[in-house]
Amino acid sequence: MNSNNQKKYNRRDIIKTLATVPVLGAFAYGLTKKLQYRQEQTYHIADELGLNLYDDPDPFSSGSDKLIRVGIIGSGIRGRQLLEAAGFAHPDVLKDWAMSAEQNKDDTRYQDYLEQDNLRIEITAVCDIFDVHARYALEASSNATKKTSKDQLTIKAKRYKNYRDLINATDVDAVIIATPDHWHAQMAIDAAKAGKHIYVEKGLTRTVDEAYALRNVIKQSNVVLQLGHQGRQTASFRKAKQLIDKNILGKISLIEVCTNRNDPNGAWVYPIHPDGNPQTIDWKQFIEPTNPHPFSLERFFRWRCWWDYGTGLGGDLLTHEYDAINQVLNLGIPHSAVASGGIYFFKDGREVPDVFQAVYEYPDRDLTFMYSASLANDNYRGKVIMGHDATMRMENRLEIFPDRQSTQYRKQLDAGLINPDQPMITYEPGRNAVDAYTSATEKYFASRGLLYTHIKGKRVNTAHLHIKEWLECIRMNKQPSCNIDQAFEEAVTAHMATIAYRENRKVFWDADKEQVV
Known part of the structure; x- marks a missing residue:
């Protein structure tokens, strides 16, 4: 970075200086090149705009040692990840991470986990309607001391077969x-x-009516709700908001976000557990809140593929992208939504589309928000926020490119101090770190800023930070970053696109009546 009294050069300065020097032929040309090189090396537009890119705040902390007793409901793929984020990884997972770290020095998952903050919680209760998952959660919840062998565990948490019994337990x-x-x-x-x-995973609800009902109950209670959008803790997203608040992009009129995957796992074709059967799965409880259906292992393990249980690309993956933009721009619920797509590749009996587009209009902001997704193509596209003066590419790595026709940066563009083809500002937390990923899915989420972030050079699980924030807000009786208001905006926005797709019509939000029409 420049010191305050360091002179910044532009090409006009150089030409004006050289005009006073006798014609020196090649020497003058060489001097011009040297001065140009110097100004390219010393000019930082962040300095000129008064931006301190790496002033990352410390993680949220109340300073309280109050123990919070937690029950977990659902310990499948995401439930296990949240247990790990909370500090309760299964011994088998820790053993695998430790062995992998010995073989690959860039694989820091084991060390990252050991260095996580102690969240001062106890897992006292577990509920899962699949016996195998329940047993796994019991073992993980007993591993507060981070053992790598199940033989060293003493199980203390209680298993509940019905969630209602868990939430009424006096030790939760x-x-x-x-x-x-x-x-x-x-x-x-x-x-x-x-x-x-309550810490509840996204999407918040399966239907619009449920979103209203849940919001009403939360508003009437004294509980702290956090929706599981861990991107709220991503350092680059937080930095994006700081930059946009300084009007660095100028007037924003178009936003494009996307999801691209190209493997069965990414399309929710999850493995069917060999021990899954009517004796180990409480199917009656699984289908209780929705349409009845005969026992189906596919529907149980790949539930996201059916409207009875999931919300498709809208509620599952669009919400990640929307929430990231909403935390940066405070968009709120759009005025209207249209959507299109279909089942173009995974002809496996699913009901939800594997290609999906949604377009939201914000006429009060003169802005369009576009989402595009394919589960059968891996072409990488990112979050792009387009303003009159600059474009922001917002992922784990944050880049801002000046626009060729910018008004705000006209002088710097004309002087050659910034180049439309190169980022004028780059922000990449942990930019000197090398991250190792063990699967295409893990790499995908990491690139989107949804798996890890970096705080003061240290790689940290974003879900860990999100749970930590929720717990600290409980201790301080405050609202977390993805509270019921943010969650309601996410739910309604996603549902508008789903309704538009399923009913093949344009959907509107009546802000005065708070109704989807």
Whole structure:
């Protein structure tokens, strides 16, 4: 960075200086090149704009040592990840991470986990309707001391076969809900009525009506709700908001976000557990809040592929992209939505599309928000925020490119101090770190800023920070970053696109009546 008294050069300065020097032929040309090189090396537009790119704040902390007793409802793929983020990784996982670290020095998952903050919680209760998942969660919840062998565990948490019994337990203060979407609303409503604080995974609800009902109950309670959008903790997203608040992009008129995957796992074709059967799965409880259906292992393990249980690309993946933009720009619920797409590749009996587009209009902001997704192509596209003066590419790596026709940066462009083809500002937390990923899915989420972030050079699990914020807000009786108001905006926005797609029509939000029409 430049010191305050360091002179900044531009090409006009150089030409004006050389005009006073006798014609020196090649020497003058060489001097011009040297001065140009110097100004390219010393000019930083961040300095000129008064930006301190790497003034990262410390993680949220209340300073309280109050123990919070937590029950987890749902311990499948996401439930296990949240247990790890909370400090309760299964011994088998830790053993695998430790062995991988010995073989690959760039694989820091084990060390990252050991260095996570102690969140001062106890997992006292577990509920899962699949016996295998329940057993796994019991073992993980007993691993507060980070053992790498199940033989060293003494299981203390209690298993509940019905979530209602868990939320009414006297030794549970708060619940983490990581079930399929069709259970989110009712479980959260029941938990709030029981006075339990709530961390619930996205999407918030399966239907619009559920979103209204849940918001009403939360507003009438004293519980702290955090929706599981861990991108709220991503350093580059927070930095993006700081930069946009300084009007660095100028007037913003178009936003494009996307999801691209190209493998069965990314399209929710998850493995079917060999021990899954009617004796180990409580199918009756699984389908309780939705349409009845005969027992189906595919529907149980790949529930995201059916409207009865999931919310498709809208509620599952669009919400990640929308929430990232909403935290930066405070967009709120759009005025209108249209959507299109279809089942173009995965002809496997699913109901939800594998290609999906949604376009939202914000006429009060003179702005369009576009989402595009394919589950059968891996072409990387990012979050792009387009303003009159600059374009921001917003992922784990943040880049801002000046626009050729910018008004705000006209002088710097004319002087050659900035180049439209190169970022004028780059922000990359942990830019000197090398991250190792073990799967295409993990790499995908990491690139989107949804797996890890970096704080003061240290790689940290974003879900860990998100859970930490929720717990600290419980201790301080404050609202977290993705509270019920933010969650409601996410839910309604996603549902508008889903309704537009399923009903093949344009959908509107009546802000005065708070109704989707």
